[in-house]
Amino acid sequence: MNDPLQVDAYAAADFNASDQSVLDRIEQLLGLDDFHFRTQARLVDLGCGPGNISLRLAQRWTDCSVVGVDAADRMLQVAEARRRDAGVTSERLRYQQQALPLPASLIQADLVVSNSLLHHLHEPMHLWSSVKCLASSRCLVLHRDLKRPDSEAGIEKLCREHVAHAPEVLQRDYRASLHAAFTVAEVNAQLALAGLSQLQVLEVEDRYLEVCGWITGCQAGVDQRSP
Numbered sequence: 001m002n003d004p005l006q007v008d009a010y011a012a013a014d015f016n017a018s019d020q021s022v023l024d025r026i027e028q029l030l031g032l033d034d035f036h037f038r039t040q041a042r043l044v045d046l047g048c049g050p051g052n053i054s055l056r057l058a059q060r061w062t063d064c065s066v067v068g069v070d071a072a073d074r075m076l077q078v079a080e081a082r083r084r085d086a087g088v089t090s091e092r093l094r095y096q097q098q099a100l101p102l103p104a105s106l107i108q109a110d111l112v113v114s115n116s117l118l119h120h121l122h123e124p125m126h127l128w129s130s131v132k133c134l135a136s137s138r139c140l141v142l143h144r145d146l147k148r149p150d151s152e153a154g155i156e157k158l159c160r161e162h163v164a165h166a167p168e169v170l171q172r173d174y175r176a177s178l179h180a181a182f183t184v185a186e187v188n189a190q191l192a193l194a195g196l197s198q199l200q201v202l203e204v205e206d207r208y209l210e211v212c213g214w215i216t217g218c219q220a221g222v223d224q225r226s227p
Helices: 004-012 016-038 052-060 073-086 125-134 152-162 168-180 184-194
Strands: 042-046 065-070 093-097 109-115 135-146 200-204 208-215
Touching: 016 052, 016 109, 016 135, 016 208, 042 052, 042 125, 052 065, 052 073, 052 093, 052 109, 065 073, 073 093, 109 125, 125 135, 125 184, 152 168, 184 200, 184 208
Parallel strands: 042 065, 042 109, 065 093, 109 135
Antiparallel strands: 135 208, 200 208
16 A cells, blocks of 8 residues: 555544554453563564554563564555654564565564455465464464455445545545455355464454464474574
8 A cells, every 4th residue: 555645544544443452352362371472472463554553562562572564665654653753662663564475584473463454465365374474383363354244235334334434535445445355254265275274253343354363383393582
């Protein structure tokens, strides 16, 4: 997403409630494992956009390192400016411009999170192969995305309810995103093909789906951490 109008609209939009709900869900999934996330865990935010969730992760787990990954340099410029304004060091939060699929050498991750990324991809399997390659010996995965409604009427209903007063560029993007989104059955099929059937696919409210769970990735047994 490098269109200046889109970047400006997304940067100015208020996603606080949505972003906070993702962090709340991570805490819920961690449970007692939250202790590990206070001691040098490595967290990756795929499709980080303007860095909303990446920054919240760095502010929530202050002893962890966070990498935000996005293909759009304009979005990453916004994210970098927000990091500096928040006083978070680049050692704790850094951004990397990279399209999917990702190389396994990027990082050994204890958490891979993404929000509204899957429906943007021309090849959705690139997301799941990247998740597997990033995962350490025990990695929490959380992906939240729009869920495609059953009908055009359902799409129009969600547009009226959620973006009727948003800038026109966001209204167009939201409608296109709903058309491009997947159903729960389609995502389950993608996970089965990727060898990630241990992940759960859940419906969240009337417009989202969520993929979550713990996995062992292709970096299992490889300790790349600093001593």
